[in-house]
Amino acid sequence: MSPISIAVLAVGMSIDSLLVSVSGGASLRRGCRICDAVLVGAVFAVVQMITPLIGWTAGAAASSYVARFDHWLAFGLLTLVGGRMILLALRADEGEGRETSFIGTPVTLLFTAVGTSIDAMAVGVSLAFIKANIFVIVAAIGATTFLMSAGGVLMGRLIGNRFGRSAEVVGGLVLIGLGCLILREHLAG
Template sequence: MSPLSIGVLAISMSIDAFVASVGKGTTEDSPGLAMTLRTGAIFGVIEAITPLLGWLAGVAASQYVAEVDHWIAFALLAGVGSHMTLQAWTRAEDEPRATSLWATVFTAIGTSIDAMAVGVSLALLQVNILVIAMAIGATTMLMSSVGLIVGRYVGGRFGRIAETLGGVALLTIGTMILLEHLSAAA
């Protein structure tokens, strides 16, 4: 994967954590530095671990799917991207938000499931998963920390748009992988 693709993927994987952090920020009067860094670290670490877990599962299965791996990568990324986009517009706007440490951990796990699915598809592409996982984790940490602060000031006004853009970016990456493979095979 090119550095640009890794960057787009890292941002795409971080959008839902950013949106969740914006939501958390709307419930806080004044999130301090400690809370901001803690929230970012929780989201970042979990978001970095899940693509590694998905990649390990994908490596175990890759020998069985080598001839259709580009289609699987496309399907997973397109599915996750489509799901992110659909979820952005179908969740309840007044959904209550919990603010405890465990609520943050569970939210981080929930927002990182898509990164696990992406990890499975990355195993089929022979990429350096450690670089990608670190990029995803660092980007998520930064975006979650910023999201907490942004949430305090702008609330949930732009969350759906950001989540939709993340979903569209994943769908685009999946399509690029498919087209790249099909053009190389021609």
């Protein structure tokens, strides 16, 4: 693959992480620190690097099995995290310090990262067929995901400061919408 193809692939694989990171940053109740953005960027990048490696390793043999449930898994995880964000935002009092963002707990951060990267497994399978240098591609995906996710958290925090609970509800709806989009794409195809 050419460097331009790798860059386009890396950005395309990172878009979901960017959108989710913006919604997570918008729903942070406490002040967003750089370490929050770095943590989200690192977790999303590592998971986004692992899933195409799993797909690449599994190759064509497991692709039909994984393709049967990957969309349902992504839909379920994103809907669960998004629904939790909405419920907590609607229940929270303005003065209350309850965390509604997926960034608030390690488990929901990991579930969200997995939910946004399930489709990368199928990309990994296809990369095995074209005999691409998986390690260069995975490094590009990881670096791009890290930068886009960390930047998304910081950008989302700016949005959250201006729009408060409304931004939290919209963030949850974005996660649910992304899960529905993934499900619809797989069921329609």
